[in-house]
Amino acid sequence: MPDTWEISRARPSPRFLQPVATDWSRSLAAAIRDPDALIDRLALPQELREPARRAAGRFPLLVPDSYLRRIQPGNPADPLLLQVLPLDNECHETPGFVTDPVGDHAARTAPGLLHKYAGRALLVATGSCAVHCRYCFRREYPYQQEPRRLDDWLPALDAIAADDSLHEVILSGGDPLMLTDTRLEHLIQRLAQIPHLRRLRIHSRLPVVLPDRVSPDLLQLLRSTRLTPIMVVHANHPAEIVDDCRDTLVSLVQSGVTTLNQAVLLQGVNDNEDVLADLCERLIDIGVLPYYLHQLDRVRGAAHFEVAEARGLELIDELRRRLPGYAVPRYVREVAGAASKTVVEIA
Ligand SMILES: *Cc1c(COP(=O)(O)O)cnc(C)c1O
Numbered sequence: 001m002p003d004t005w006e007i008s009r010a011r012p013s014p015r016f017l018q019p020v021a022t023d024w025s026r027s028l029a030a031a032i033r034d035p036d037a038l039i040d041r042l043a044l045p046q047e048l049r050e051p052a053r054r055a056a057g058r059f060p061l062l063v064p065d066s067y068l069r070r071i072q073p074g075n076p077a078d079p080l081l082l083q084v085l086p087l088d089n090e091c092h093e094t095p096g097f098v099t100d101p102v103g104d105h106a107a108r109t110a111p112g113l114l115h116k117y118a119g120r121a122l123l124v125a126t127g128s129c130a131v132h133c134r135y136c137f138r139r140e141y142p143y144q145q146e147p148r149r150l151d152d153w154l155p156a157l158d159a160i161a162a163d164d165s166l167h168e169v170i171l172s173g174g175d176p177l178m179l180t181d182t183r184l185e186h187l188i189q190r191l192a193q194i195p196h197l198r199r200l201r202i203h204s205r206l207p208v209v210l211p212d213r214v215s216p217d218l219l220q221l222l223r224s225t226r227l228t229p230i231m232v233v234h235a236n237h238p239a240e241i242v243d244d245c246r247d248t249l250v251s252l253v254q255s256g257v258t259t260l261n262q263a264v265l266l267q268g269v270n271d272n273e274d275v276l277a278d279l280c281e282r283l284i285d286i287g288v289l290p291y292y293l294h295q296l297d298r299v300r301g302a303a304h305f306e307v308a309e310a311r312g313l314e315l316i317d318e319l320r321r322r323l324p325g326y327a328v329p330r331y332v333r334e335v336a337g338a339a340s341k342t343v344v345e346i347a
């Protein structure tokens, strides 16, 4: 058995020897979970209180301080605030908006394992996140059924090991970077032992919402597996790519991890050519490639975020006119049962 995936803690490269400024678990513990606290902290209108409490009863509010600092106080229309503030709209039923819009249930081939597309399979590594995005398509995912301890992962790992058409495993969730380094390391080691796997992809919003999480140890962990690491982060608005978030994305890129961004097209947040162009350019400027612009998945409670596909196509057209080809994300939607993400095109 090759041991190239063994974690070498003894010799981190010099660039990563800076002391860790803060401990991410403390940042997480200090995150705001109470709608009233959010409204007070940001001096928002009082009439938002009742609806925020009600909507948070269905899907709790969660926002860490790092993200909060990027929100403009006193502005109920702030595009970052809209992603985290529970609103009355979430409690309205809209026909066509359902609990499992993307067919996750049908694609579940073992506990925690979703296999939809050729060559890659996705592990629901945890149900936790560091932020609760109000538009999340897994708002109502039954995470309690999924593995928690390493042993619980054995059926999924066996299924991956038994299928040599799989070359890539995607750690998703929830947010896989909510796992501790130790758990992540164990999981990655187990995956690296499966000979036909070549790549490890991590889908995480933590580099954007809780940048502390990307510690020198984590970077070292990603660099030391024999699997090629790919990080797909999730930023929707240029005002997210500032300060500690920007530095963190730079550190990922500089440590040699291919880093891509996926955004969700959201009414009132980024359904605007200037905003999207600015987002893509900021990403490119730090070496992060815009990968996907997702049409909203039609999950219950998120109908007010939907942007018509005709509008999305106009926006992409405008991006093509303004930006280099590599800076324009693919505009896709997820169709339950399809063999890949579906590129949105003129009907
Ligand atoms: C989105 C998704 C993927 C990744 O698709 P790519 O087009 O390769 O980014 C893989 N598995 C599942 C279950 C997915 O939902």
Ligand code: SF4
Pocket (backbone or CB within 6 Å): 128, 129, 130, 131, 132, 133, 136, 137, 138, 139, 173, 174, 175, 205
């Ligand atoms: S971080 Fe991802 S999984 Fe978690 S709430 Fe946001 S979109 Fe959903």
